[in-house]
Amino acid sequence: MPAPIRLRELIRTIRTARTQAEEREMIQKECAAIRSSFREEDNTYRCRNVAKLLYMHMLGYPAHFGQLECLKLIASQKFTDKRIGYLGAMLLLDERQDVHLLMTNCIKNDLNHSTQYVQGLALCTLGCMGSSEMCRDLAGEVEKLLKTSNSYLRKKAALCAVHVIRKVPELMEMFLPATKNLLSEKNHGVLHTSVVLLTEMCERSPDMLSHFRKLVPQLVRILKNLIMSGYSPEHDVSGISDPFLQVRILRLLRILGKGDDDSSEAMNDILAQVATNTETSKNVGNAILYETVLTIMDIKSESGLRVLAINILGRFLLNNDKNIRYVALTSLLKTVQTDHNAVQRHRSTIVDCLKDLDVSIKRRAMELSFALVNGNNIRGMMKELLYFLDSCDPDFKADCASGIFLAAEKYAPSKRWHIDTIMRVLTTAGSYVRDDSVPNLIQLITNSVEMHAYTVQRLYKALLDDISQQPLVQVASWCIGEYGDLLVSGQCEEEEPIQVSEDEVLDVLEGLLVSNLSTPVTRGYSLTAIMKLSTRFSSLNRIKKVVSIYGSSIDVELQQRAVEYNALFKKYDHMRPALLERMPIMEKTIFSGDGIFTVCLWSVFPVLQANDLLDLLGGNDVVPIIQTTVPTKPASAGGELLDLLGDLSLTVIPPMTAYNKNGLIIEFTFERSNPNPNIAVITIHATNSTEADMTEFVFQAAVPKVCSFPSCILINLLFMSWCIGT
């Protein structure tokens, strides 16, 4: 059998293929040759064959039949074999294949090999794809190598240790003694990987974190030496000494200093020094500066330093280099919550970034702009954001629209402005608006009573222009249905009222029903709107005709509605006005005055009797529903909840025993919270008077949808009280 071709030969051959099919053919031929060569157990050429296999694997062809061969190579004595064998193992194997465990013994032997490069290969492989079993078996060897004086091996052992810790976190303790003098190394490679190892340990365990805080002075010293030392050709990158190590140390300092006054104090000086002295003409300098800024923001630094950091970020925003601008925007986004005022100073620069050509920068700037909107700058910011909405990519429009709605809701200076803004969004980015905005907008419009005429007029005009944007059309049809009478009577105060007749309005709505652009949901909206107009307009016949036509629509939803509306005309005409009258103001769940809340305790399971649940729900000692009143208007729609409300006032409720059975006693006591009398506090005492323990005690609180904001009810479980008295 002729010697298998060399790797470079194969590469050359494959490159001559002119089509994918030709390439595939060549590869298949070679694979067959390799397979027979493997079958022959040829030691000489195995390494060559595996190398070729790895090349073909990179191109996307299957190479799994080479997995065992890699293992044989690893077991060989030759360095060449081991080198390609380990590479193959890392590329082709992973812990999902059982085969990988066979490597464990080889790796163990190689970790103790006389040649450091073989040891290095073993460490590398273990550190890349070692499974938890392998890590457990070999952690001892790694720990040994972590203490060696050979810097080449020491740095690899450190990274291998990181991998071991990730796979088997319990082994972290084992590496602790070896970390003692890692930082006194002179070799930068070892220093670098040691800092990585320490970082990993600190991130995983708060105990380790407090243990390693004592290293802060040493780290500060190392950093200082790097900055102050003269030119060192070994580690120099564009005039800065070992920037990679500087960045790593800064990151570790950040973790160590977070939340700790003493450590933060110890690093203040060095951070100020780095922040002011680093050369910023090249990317390396900026990388260090950036890391410094992040560290300053995260630890408990003095305010002067924080302001310095934000100003550096502000300077970054003006940098020509796009990468720097992007990175600055990212970090400003992180700090905007904590240092809001400082970031506000850079608002105009951030808003300018909205006009940048780079998509990533635009997105960041948009997010940051929304975070910076407040009551003072709302008008200016909204102008910019609406302009941005007009011109941005479709990917952004949905997020931008949602953001604008949220901001407008929070900070709108006037109702008219609010409605105008919404209109603007609906008309420019109407098809990108999220579906859930439609009900929100409808509620908003309903509640702005004085703006009804203005709103419906504007929406009507928008409909005349364009009926393709579904959210706009839906909101508009709803409004016309509700306030069509205002539209026709020309009552608008805010702007010039338009002259429009009932027929014209009905034309528009009917147009929506037949248009191909309308979705089924939109058609539903328009049909309902037409129906509502039957109590507001006088052209009843026309409306009856439309409704009866759709009684035979092929769209089931539409058909159902039409049939029901028809029935309304025919049999329940006396109810029609009441059913179709104006919607009341929909309260959102804000607490003002006495709140509504209903507490219903429904699952308490003493383990002794499981079928007590039925008793609980149906028995005589069932938990009552406690309620209070709220001074709302008695609404005609959706009032079942309000019907349940009695007239109890909270201060009068005496304590009550809610449950008393099988040794489990539950008592409710009520009181007004002292600092804030608008808050009611219910305390639940559960007592176990039996001798046995009660397990699986489940507490669940159900609240009606009206009070679904989590801020309404604070459930404080004081577990200590569970233990008393059992």
Add this chain to the structure above:
Amino acid sequence: MIKAILIFNNHGKPRLIRFYQYFAEDMQQQIIRETFHLVSKRDDNVCNFLEGGSLIGGSDYKLIYRHYATLYFVFCVDSSESELGILDLIQLICFVFGQVFVETLDKCFENVCELDLIFHMDKVHYILQEVVMGGMVLETNMNEIVAQVELQNRMEKSEGGLSGAPARAVSAVKNMNLPEIPRNINIGDINIKVPSLSPF
């Protein structure tokens, strides 16, 4: 942590692929295609950071890339890596390639051509292994990296290398003085006389 290092050319052909997290083979190829698609759309004057595609996973991951002539160097990293630092790292790796592959005195990456990476795929992996291990940066001192790579290449050479027979010198080792290469190499029962190494 670095999740993956991908080097491919302007047409998306992979030149070096290294994943530091397990992905099935078809996923790997899909990721390469998606990454190429994302990166090739970018203009040359936009920033070098991309929020990662959906395949390589999630909101915590970014693509950081550099485009040199005909090659894209793409690193997929999570939030524990410094973005600007990775840009420097890519540059460092390119410098190292320059040191190892380039013949001329003025060794820099511009003189490395794509062909070097294509034909020396194994060597490229070995170089990378001295810089990044297990998804973490191992060594950033260029001289160290180059020295260690060349010493290991020398060991391989002394055993006969991948070809199983003394091959023509790989450019990296070419300029070194190697008096200790044996004049005769015994591989099994084949006895080969070593020809004197001529310039590549």
